[in-house]
Amino acid sequence: MDFNFQIYHDFVWGFWPGIIVVFGVGFLVGYLASFLGLGGGFIYTPFFHSFFHLTAVQAVAVSLAQMPVSSLSGLFVYYKNNKIRWKQGFLLLVTSIPSAQYTAYKFGRFEDTDFGKQLYYGIPLSEFIYLIVFTFFLGILAIYNLITALKRRRKYYQSFTEKPPNINHAESFSFSTKSILIVLFTGIFFGLFSSLFGIGGGFLAVPLFVYYFRMSPVEAVATSFLGIFLTSFGTSVLFFMQGKLHLELALVGSFGGIFGARIGSLKAVNAKPYSILLVTAIFQFLVVVWYVLGKLPKF
Template sequence: MKVSEERRDVVIELVLLILLGLVAAVFGSIVGLGGGIIIVPALMLLGPQLTGAEIDHATAVGTSLAVLIVTALASTLTYAKQKRVDFKSGWMLFITSGPAAMVGSALTGSLKNGVFQLVFGVFMLLMAALLIARDYMKPIVRQWPVQRTFTDANGITHTYGYAVLPALAVGLGVGLISGLFGIGGGSLFVPVMVLLFRFPPHLATATSMFVIFLSSILGSGVHAWLGETDYWLVLALVPGAWIGGKLGAYIASRMTGKKVLWLLRVTLVLLAVQLIIEGFARL
């Protein structure tokens, strides 16, 4: 009887982890977040329910970045088929975001548990605010030295551009935060690409996922080297992440994403408040 109950608990935990990977990847792919901003707090807050034991923040981040590789790859492949990825701009952003993700990953474990929750909670509140503010902000009108064009599915040609040094600086900052929190960095990449460099939103989301894929490989490698990756959790989350990455990219091509964005904003606020409360309790 006891063995049967244990098997049932294992099956329930596995199903919950698959669903977590699926939901996080769908959200992440639609808005270019990568899903880590859902996976990391969920693993820290729901560790006992999902695995029967608490999950420390460094392991949550390392595990999230490993799963992020799969999510971002699935999304990138789908977006590439739709010809929505600006690979040239993506590789340039990766020049700084990749090494910075490694530095951020190395710093994760140095933050104390309560401090990490507090900082991450505040960061998530800022991300929710940014996701709200970007609906009311207009792209900066400036003639950047590097000019690019993109023709969407409706035959409309969009012109956007950037300067190399500002773009590399953006990659550096986003990569550092990505490695530190295990979130992929799309929550910062997409608004900056849209508002500062005038990328079309769908192109920004797709290109962001490509950069996230590359940076996550380096960031997760550092966490794995430091022993901060739970490979059993990765295996449980990957199936849902792969399906969710492709599903999210497909949904993004069929909708404006406004309702999903509002659901994501509310989710971020609720998770952030819980993390901040828990962070204060652990100080």
């Protein structure tokens, strides 16, 4: 694989604007990823798919490749503030890493098959399937997070004058058979969606940690970030070996993500209980609308 920056000439506004925009998007992705625990690919993947005309697999590969660097920057802040719940995080990785590797391998090969290359309403079948699945699942999750965030916001202001209970979130998890199986099962889909959409899988892990294991939102984001870091690193190596990864795009985006992730994680540490879910839902809606309007086949 050649390592050059010629792909930036494919950007609609030219080479240097492409460099600046990718850096800026990387900063935004790093900020939102560390604030929401979602890996940032829900912006990165459709961005590279639309503006650099990458295939679905290539867009996912670039999205995943910038996550290890930016997530490590955010993890450092969360570690210093004791927000990472290590037991849940490493348990999630038991199934998320092999799931991500298997999905990346199959996803990368499907795009190159004759069946995946067949045109369907003017675009390859692999691209069409990706569009439908991505927008469906992200749209459903956006609705769920919005409803939950609004409920939490109402409860937050209703109890504003009440003294909050002293809950030790770090001790809320117990290694019961049921809890272990739920985390392991979630890890399978964490890895699957991480490789399939480049979104890190945090959109599954964060709600699980918040709603089921009673973590605070910032603890859920920090713990999810641990899984994002290790899962995305291994999957990026596999995509690179398949020749699907444009390192020059990932490199510039990663530099922006380093700064964005640090600022976003500092913001998340002091965020209101409902704000992380609310911001998540808003951006998920925006990405779904933008992606559908930009990529939906013209009938």
